[in-house]
Every structure is written in C-alpha cells, then in structure tokens.
Amino acid sequence: MKYIKILLGALFITACSTDLDQSPSNLASADSLTDFDGVLNAAYYYQLGGVTPLAVMAEFRSDNALMFEAPYTEFDTYTSNLTTMEDQFFGPLYTAMYKSILSANNVIENSSDAGQVAEAKFLRALSYFKLVRSFGAVTINTSAAPSLTDTSILVRKPASEVYSTVIIPDLTDAVAGLSTSIVDGRASRIAAQALLGKAYAAQGDYTNAATHLGTVVNGAAGAGISLKSNYNEIFGAANESGNSEIIYATRITGSIVDEYSFGSDFWNWFVGDDSKSDLPVDADLVAAFDASDANGGGTDLRRAVTLSADGRTAVKFPKDGGLGTEHDWIEIRLADVILLYAEALNENDSSAASVLPLLDPIRTRAGLSSLSGTATTQAEVRQAIANERRLELAFEGHRWFDLVRTGFVGAASGFAPSSANYHVFPIPVSEVLSTGGVINQNAGY
Secondary structure, eight states: OHHHHHHHHTTTEEOSOOOTTOOOOEEOOGGGOSOOHHHHHHHHHGGGGGHHHHHHHHHHTTTSBOOOSTTGGGGGTOSGGGGGGIIIIIHHHHHHHHHHHHHHHHHHHHOOOHHHHHHHHHHHHHHHHHHHHHHSSEEOOOOSSOOSSOGGGGSEEOHHHHIIIIIHHHHHHHHHHSOSSOOTTSOOHHHHHHHHHHHHHHTTOHHHHHHHHHHHHHHTGGGTOOOOSSGGGSSSHHHHTTOTTEEEEEOOOTTSOOTTSOTTOHHHHHTTOSGGGSSOBOHHHHHHHHHHHHHHTSOOTHHHHHBOTTSSSBOSSOOGGGTGGGOOEEEEEHHHHHHHHHHHHHHTTOOHHHHGGGGHHHHHHTTOOOOTTTOOSHHHHHHHHHHHHHHHSTTSSOHHHHHHHHTOHHHHHOOOGGGGGGGSOOOOHHHHHHTTTSSOOOTTO
C-alpha cells in the first residue's frame, strides 16, 4: 500500500550532519543507530514539503487571493472538483507530514537524548496539527515500525481524538522538555507553548488557549521575544536570522530543495509569477486595507509591505535581488500569538476594555490609532480582532484557518453554511484507492 510505504519511507533515514539544511542522505537499520541527529533532521526537513501547499491552501481558498486559470479556480468554487489539485498541493502536504511523523516516531522511541525526544514530539504535534486543520479526521501513527499487515491502523480518527491523544500530550511534553533558548530553525519551549495555545484555540477551547497563549505573551520578553519596531523588519531573507518577533519558522534555503522540488517557492504564487494567477490579490483584501485606513486614523503601513502599489500582487516575501528562494516560512510569530490571545480572552467574556489594549502595540506599529472605545460588545471585539489578524498576517498561511475557526467562513467565501463539508480539503485520492477505501474520502469530495 502506498500509505504504508509513506509510513516506512522515513523510518531509517539518517544524515551525517546536524545542520538543518542537510537533507536525508543515507539509509541505515534502526537498530544500528546510536546517533539520532540525522533522523531528527529528517523530521525537520520533511516540513519543507508542506510549505507551498499550506501557503496556497490557506490564502487562495480564502478571500485574500484568487486563481485565474482552470482547474486552479476550483479553490474558489467549493465543489468536489478540488480533488484535481491533489498532485500539487494535498498529496505533497499529506505525504510530507507523515514522513516527518515517522522520523519523529523513530526519535521518540529510540533516542536516549531527552532534548531530541522533546524536539521530535514538537514536530510530530506540528505535523498532526497541519493535517487535522487541513483534512479533519486522519490516520494516527505513533509507531516507528507500524504493521505491514494490519490495515486497521490506517482508519482515520476524528480530529478531536488526534488532538487529545497526540497533539496536546506531545506539546505538553515538549513544553516540559525543550530548551528555553531560541535557536533559528529549532523547536523551543516558547514555540511549543505557543503551538499548544493555538491547538486549543483551533478546537474552540478558549479557556486552555488563553492560559498557554497568555504564558507566551507575558513571558516573551524574558525569552528574548518582542515585536519589531517596523513591520517591514519582520520579512525578507535579510531580516530572518535572529528576528526577535519570530518564535518558530521552517528554515528555507535555495541550495536545498524539498523532495518535490517546489516546496520552497511559496512566495512565487503571491508575487504573480505563476501563470495560474498572474494577479493573485483579491480585491476584497484591498478593500479591507482601505477600511483600515479610514477607521484607523491614518495610512495602514502594512499595506505597502504586503501589497504592490497597484494592489494586485503580494510582495511581503519579495523575489528581488535573487533572495526569493531564501525566505523562511514563518510558522509562529509574536503578533499572531498576541492577537489569538486577545481572541481567546474575548471568547472567555473578558471586557472590551481589557482585550482591545492588547492590539495597541500592533496597531501603533501599523500607524493606526487604538481601537479602545470603538468596539464594546463581544461580537464587535470579535470582528475587530478578525480584521486585525487578516491584515497583520496576510499571506502567512493563516486566513482560511482563521475563517473556519471563527465561523466567518460562510460570509467571507460566499457559500452557505450547508457547505461545511468544504471547510476541509480532500484526502488525496491516491490514498483512498491504494488502501481499498480503508482511508475514506471527506464528505463532499
């Protein structure tokens, strides 16, 4: 079965360097390994395969970006035909995450280094978090050597079970076991704490989300994390190393390609260099920036960093100077955590007067006035936070998942709530076929 091959494909991967840029280079028997650095590096390396798929899925499925060439226009039509995108997006994401998971399993089961195990648990949780948000129910595998004959292990488990049995426990262990030091490209305690908060928020558990996100926000300074003074200092290859706002990023370099040879060019889709969408920016996003200017008492400084002058392409990750292939994929940064923390507090019935000031540093940096006093009800504050997340995090792979999590997806995308089947993406058809239907397809596809 193809899926079992995916599970076994990364099992015995090792590498001769601890450098995260080292792609898996050789194979060895698991019982012959004493140094699991290479296996752990493989778990990091496979994250590259999910970068472009998730960037496209999160932005082009939402109201931030549009495709113009069929069949890519299926991202905006919400029909079963989205399965035609399997080879370029859903398949690579699905495969890469399970390869990362299998490498992580090997480290967790076999390494005697507690730090390595904690990193591996972070990566396994991160992989499953990406899978459940994208596909809903998925197969759970926590073994380094899954059975080749027991097909029952392939049965998809509800997202709630994936959260409760893998993601939350793994991140809890990672928080306890990871270093407080932040090293570019490696998991850290504050990254695990932030991802744990995001995982609870994704389930609608805002009580636990607020606890963990609040720990990150309140402990950021002590961990060396802070908002950059200027929005344009966050992005660009020259700004990434040692960036105080970035909590965790998948490191990318043009000298190392992923196994699909296109996993590192996410920016290419946004700047309009792909013929499938020469002018990818949705006019609705431009209108959102216009509204921000009108309601914010100034010009939203994020617009010039995010959009081209004509508002038709996205330039947050520019290709200028040949540095396009050097852009890291920012998984978690402080502004994201602050805004999600504000959302959690609002959903927990905190007052507008206590929630909205959290947004002030982000809005001040953007050249805008405080929202304090402009929104008073929970619904108004909810919308204000959603608006802020959209503009602050545009083209960073958040928008679609924010829409789904907050229930705004129907209004934003134009399809009725009865089409909730399309809140998740299709399971790769090849997985359904190769397992004889043991791995079943999502409803609606």
